[in-house]
Amino acid sequence: MKKLTLIKVAELAGVGIATVDRVLNERGGVRPETVRKVLRAARQAGLQRLLPDDTQHPWQIEVFLSSNGTWFFQQLADEFAQIADRLGYRKIKLFRTLVNENPPEKLAEKIKKSSELRDGIIVYGHDYPVIHQALLHCHEKGIPVITLVSDLPGAQRFCHVGINQYQAGRTAGLLMSKSMKTPGDVIMVSGRFDFSAHIQRIAGFRDALTQRAPWLRLREVLAGEDERHKIRALLKQTLLQADNVVGLYNSGDNNSDISALLQQQQLTDCCYITHELYDVTRLLLQQGTLSYTLDQNARQHAVISTDLLIRHLETGFQPDIYQDGRVELRIVTAENMA
Template identity: 60%
Template sequence: MKKLTLEMLAKMADVGVATVDRVLNERGGVSPATARKVLQAARQSGLKRVLPEAYNHPWQIEVILSANGSFFFRQLAADFSHIADGLGYRRLTLHRTFIPESQPETLARHLEACSRTRDGIMVFAQDYPAIHEALALCKARGVPVITLVTDLPDAPRLCHVGINQLQAGRTAGLMMGKMLATPGEVIMVSGRFDYRAHRQRIEGFRQVMQQRFPHLRLREALAGQDDRALISGLLERHLAGAENVVGLYNTGMGNTEVSRALARHQLAGACLYITHELYSLTRTLLTQDVLSLTIDQNARQHAQLATDILLRYLESGDAPDTYVTGNVDFRLVTPENQH
């Protein structure tokens, strides 16, 4: 009988020679279904070598995050890496990609590429037609996707992992209204409107303020677009002509610019200021009594939940509840409980 070669085995399993080599030598990077085909062909052909008892496929997982340089995404990326390291290289291989928020087409193309090479994807993505199309392609190819932080409810995804952003905005509005007894104006600074998270934060904040605190007048939200220079310019124009600004709510980046603008207009500590995330700057602003309250999203819980959910689905087919399974609890941090 002719000696069985890798080329012959690859033809029997209808895969490439490199795939056969990876399976037989347990190098990973091959889906479980393909690995089973190769091993079955090897057994049926009577290949004279020790075959893997169970093929340990390290799942190829892609995490796509914003490249905006904010503390939250830097911390989230670090938390994903730490969790992956703890699980070990035989369990999963984590690939991290950072894409600027101003490049949705780049993100869409990257999602399409990942649908050919990854077992699962976790992504921070905006509402954009090309991204929805790319997510539909991922589903068609059997690649589960988890949305992180900001959801895309009309797109095909396995589930969403994040805080309730509308609830976070409503909580900020409640705290603002309860803490301000005197009438005056409240300024809202929003991150990018093409991200559902920022729209929901503004919507929730506005709902509560208008429903419960008529003594406070809301200005139209300033579209800061997570652009520091733009935020600084918008605040300068709006604060220069303001007579009675008593509150400011910032949903996204730009806390350095906000605090500097308040200081320039003698409003630091006098204007009730609420923002998101707890990190070195917001800790300092809390200590200095410039910042009244911050709403922290808990990056570590995002990373842990998303990883656990995706692995359970890949390994046992355990389908999560779209929102309940991935719900993350946010935390209110004041100068008294920041440590």
């Protein structure tokens, strides 16, 4: 083994040559996370020798999810826990951390700190410069990061796992155009208009409806900031002002409040489209209040992202940034609920 190669491994792992020697010759006395770093660096450096079996040290993966309390993120957290239980502690040690989306600096600091302790990171974050900087920090340290649900174009992420959010919006627009053939107003409600997933969904919906249904009039987007009282106030005012509401598309949450207002205004024939299949939307579909819901499939997000990360850590697999992490959108009606 050439000394220059050992030096390169030490530099990549950020440790001394003595530590590299202890790990490669299995002398012990090295923390598991440091063992991981050295073995990962050895593979990266193309070290031509049989490396120690690192399966005795479970892969340490941290998952950062939103703490906003919506069903989707609660379900995601549960799905990741089930995956960790199924793989077992000898295979993976998974840490789930819930972080408020604002301020983004808080998440950025947690990502950087995690890069010192974990073998890989899965993160739901938004398109802020400080988050891009955190992912660049991870990239420079050789820690793979998978973005989840909401992509960060141009960031140094390993790959992205999620649905095509723009396509989801276009799908909603297509469904609206096929369902409503008479002229009228269509209302768009967005959870957070500064978050890329909502921006892309609304843009897709607007584009599809403009192209396919010129007889439908799109009103200005109601940006409720994920605040129930604000969404209620904005929607109530709009419903009172509009002459003939025939459709409503909600890119976010708060479907209980939205459906209640539609019922108060006796808009029973309104084509109402939203996202995710959970207890509220399931009931609204059964009642006939909700026309369609577009489900992201939380389970697939957890399974695909964990699988891609472990394959990379174990074999060096390099996925396509979008294709390998693509999650299929499911259109759910009252007739095909699982």
